[in-house]
Amino acid sequence: MTIIVAPKSALAPTQPAVGIFWRVAGVLVVDRSTLDNAEPYGDCITHAAGHYHRWQEWQALGGAGRALAGYPDHIASTEYDEWPRGRIVYETPARRFVLYADRRLQQVAMINALKTAFGLNQADVVVRDDSHYR
Numbered sequence: 001m002t003i004i005v006a007p008k009s010a011l012a013p014t015q016p017a018v019g020i021f022w023r024v025a026g027v028l029v030v031d032r033s034t035l036d037n038a039e040p041y042g043d044c045i046t047h048a049a050g051h052y053h054r055w056q057e058w059q060a061l062g063g064a065g066r067a068l069a070g071y072p073d074h075i076a077s078t079e080y081d082e083w084p085r086g087r088i089v090y091e092t093p094a095r096r097f098v099l100y101a102d103r104r105l106q107q108v109a110m111i112n113a114l115k116t117a118f119g120l121n122q123a124d125v126v127v128r129d130d131s132h133y134r
Helices: 051-060 062-069 073-077 108-117
Strands: 004-006 017-024 027-034 039-041 044-046 085-091 096-101 125-128
Touching (some): 017 051, 017 108
Parallel strands (some): 004 027
Antiparallel strands (some): 039 044, 044 085
């Protein structure tokens, strides 16, 4: 499987991050925050943006804006919940990252790509299902 990370700025993170993601027509699309820039949510640290709002913002970029950032063109004509998606949070008590993902994304190659995209190759990461991402 070939995985292209979009936006282009999502490549090579310098520190671990939390965030949201999709696989859109073979493209891994991520939106992330470093832990310093993320928000507390109960016992977790999470990315402030939600799937729906971020998708709306990307649709509003227009074709040229999406192309410049490297986003797939499918974003313009589809809804955010049509594509397999997930979220990565940091559990502060356990000191680990939790990757919640649609089961279609729970493949070794995709999990490894997500770890790389979020700077988690050296981190403790557990993968879990979530009813939101089906």
